[in-house]
Amino acid sequence: MTPERLHRLLEALGGPREALAAPAEDFARFAGPKAAEALQREAPSDLAARLRREAEARGAGIVTRDQAAFPELLQPIFGPPGALYVEGKLEAGPALSLVGTRYPSEYGRRMARELAGALAGQGFTIVSGMAHGIDAEAHLGTLEAGGRTMAVLGCGLGVQYPSDHQELRAKIASQGSVISEFPWEATPYPANFPRRNRVISGLSAATIVIEAAHRSGALLTARLAAEQGREVMALPGPVHTGKSGGCHRLIKEGAQLVEGVEDILAALPSFVRSQAATQPQARPESHSAAPEAEDPSLPEAERALLARLGAGEDSIEGLSRSLGMRPEEVSGALLQLEIRGRVRRTGGGLYRRA
Numbered sequence: 001m002t003p004e005r006l007h008r009l010l011e012a013l014g015g016p017r018e019a020l021a022a023p024a025e026d027f028a029r030f031a032g033p034k035a036a037e038a039l040q041r042e043a044p045s046d047l048a049a050r051l052r053r054e055a056e057a058r059g060a061g062i063v064t065r066d067q068a069a070f071p072e073l074l075q076p077i078f079g080p081p082g083a084l085y086v087e088g089k090l091e092a093g094p095a096l097s098l099v100g101t102r103y104p105s106e107y108g109r110r111m112a113r114e115l116a117g118a119l120a121g122q123g124f125t126i127v128s129g130m131a132h133g134i135d136a137e138a139h140l141g142t143l144e145a146g147g148r149t150m151a152v153l154g155c156g157l158g159v160q161y162p163s164d165h166q167e168l169r170a171k172i173a174s175q176g177s178v179i180s181e182f183p184w185e186a187t188p189y190p191a192n193f194p195r196r197n198r199v200i201s202g203l204s205a206a207t208i209v210i211e212a213a214h215r216s217g218a219l220l221t222a223r224l225a226a227e228q229g230r231e232v233m234a235l236p237g238p239v240h241t242g243k244s245g246g247c248h249r250l251i252k253e254g255a256q257l258v259e260g261v262e263d264i265l266a267a268l269p270s271f272v273r274s275q276a277a278t279q280p281q282a283r284p285e286s287h288s289a290a291p292e293a294e295d296p297s298l299p300e301a302e303r304a305l306l307a308r309l310g311a312g313e314d315s316i317e318g319l320s321r322s323l324g325m326r327p328e329e330v331s332g333a334l335l336q337l338e339i340r341g342r343v344r345r346t347g348g349g350l351y352r353r354a
Helices: 003-013 016-021 024-031 033-041 044-057 106-121 134-144 163-174 192-202 218-227 245-252 261-267 270-277 300-309 316-323 327-339
Strands: 061-064 083-088 095-100 125-128 149-152 176-180 206-210 231-235 343-345 350-353
Touching (some): 016 024, 083 163, 106 125, 134 149, 149 192, 206 245, 218 231, 231 245, 327 343
Parallel strands (some): 125 149, 149 176, 206 231
Antiparallel strands (some): 061 083, 083 176
16 A cells, blocks of 8 residues: 555544444545455454564564654655654654765765764764665765664665665664665565655755756655755755756755755754754764785675775775776775775775775
């Protein structure tokens, strides 16, 4: 059952208990025939108990809309999820979402990480979608600052997507939560992501867009945030690359222009800033020295990068030229090495061994 159908069902029949007690034909009219057939095969209480047991056996939980732990800001949005699968711990403090392109420039990567880390240090939970690019940088910046972060998936928790973000996902769950409204084994269909985006914006007091072209999916998240009555902000970028055209359009349409964390804080309602100030202090993660001997289990590209960085700092472009690798291949391998704590980013878009 889609969230929209669930919303119409509860509006028409008065609530969950009333809906389940309604005549089958009334239930089917609003919920659809598939949902009605499922409840004929298995009693609602038995179905709910089974789903909870299955989630708990896999190290996750289920939070429903009628529970106190359900995120408060999600309640008033149109068609809120009926329930969330949760890996980790749902945070109750104020949240901000950072979204943007899957193919960012070095400028976009740096700004996403810096803004996320600074906002985490101010007590905010950082929400994003765990995709490649800006999403991953926002999560990483928060993790490095010792803050809390939430990843909202466009598939079930039983599916690892993106497939190369397994270690990032584990770190997010240990320092926040990975959540989904989709059934456990739901695959990442394209139609799932607009639904996912409304949850990202719905969890957040404000959505900040970093590097979004004119047709970026991040612009949908910004539009949903505006429809939900939340603040929309955007970071400007170089005009010649086309990567920030959508951000510039948002600013022209009234989004808050962001040059630094101070602009974000100034645009937030005072009560949101006050809530953030009461949250536990973020503690930056510490990194132990990387072992000298290379791990033979690492992919060849990552071992080559570690060997090259043994000679000192270098950029993605420099590493690409010296190793004969595509820049996107270098960027992806560096991200995995950062997650493993083997390399760190320094100023000016350079990388060095941790």
